[in-house]
Amino acid sequence: MGKDGTVDVDNAVDAVRLHRCPHLELRLNTHKGRGVFATSPIAARIVLEISPVLILDQAENKAHIEQTELYHYTYNWPLPGNDPLILGLGSMFNHSRREQNVVWQRDVQRQVIVYRAARDIAAGEELCISYGDRLTFVDADEVGGGDCETVEGELEGLGRIEI
Numbered sequence: 580m581g582k583d584g585t586v587d588v589d590n591a592v593d594a595v596r597l598h599r600c601p602h603l604e605l606r607l608n609t610h611k612g613r614g615v616f617a618t619s620p621i622a623a624r625i626v627l628e629i630s631p632v633l634i635l636d637q638a639e640n641k642a643h644i645e646q647t648e649l650y651h652y653t654y655n656w657p658l659p660g661n662d663p664l665i666l667g668l669g670s671m672f673n674h675s676r677r678e679q680n681v682v683w684q685r686d687v688q689r690q691v692i693v694y695r696a697a698r699d700i701a702a703g704e705e706l707c708i709s710y711g712d713r714l715t716f717v718d719a720d721e722v723g724g725g726d727c728e729t730v731e732g733e734l735e736g737l738g739r740i741e742i
């Protein structure tokens with residue numbers, strides 16, 4: 580780990596050094612179901628989590644993922660028909676259109692997703708990513724409105740989840 584708390588994730592191809600930020604908790608009963616929250620301040624760019632993914636073939640995906648609740652725990656992947664299941668804490672990040680404070684990157688070769696803080700995060704904040712525009716549920720943040728600043732500019736060039 581670097582002096583600033585960042586993690587070098589550019590490891591050898593045949594190994595992935597795993598990392599989870601210790602300042603996280605899983606809250607079980609939020610208005611979005613379970614969700615990940617910061618227990619202490621977290622600096623921008625810190626690696627929050629490195630989650631492996633499980634890639635099934637197209638037939639398995641159709642039979643066991645698309646028709647079930649598991650579909651909501653998959654990401655887009657650059658292999659047609661093989662959108663993987665996210666294992667680990669990555670599967671617990673909820674969506675926020677306007678308050679996303681987590682960005683993520685696929686490591687296709689090593690089949691992991693690396694999540695980082697998009698900006699400084701305060702203790703008690705929920706850690707959210709963007710699932711994109713095609714949601715399969717009603718966005719709880721949008722039901723009552725709200726007036727939060729976007730972090731779109733900070734997220735340019737980084738991947739979005741579309742599930």
Ligand SMILES: C[S@@+](CC[C@H](N)C(=O)[O-])C[C@H]1O[C@@H](n2cnc3c(N)ncnc32)[C@H](O)[C@@H]1O
Pocket residue numbers: 610611612613614651652670671672673674675716717718719720
């Ligand atoms: C990848 S899971 C996230 C973890 C999930 N909350 C849980 O308890 O397992 C995605 C699911 O979380 C819920 N979710 C995520 N973001 C949400 C939001 N902004 N509004 C309402 N529900 C949300 C939806 O049910 C969605 O299908």
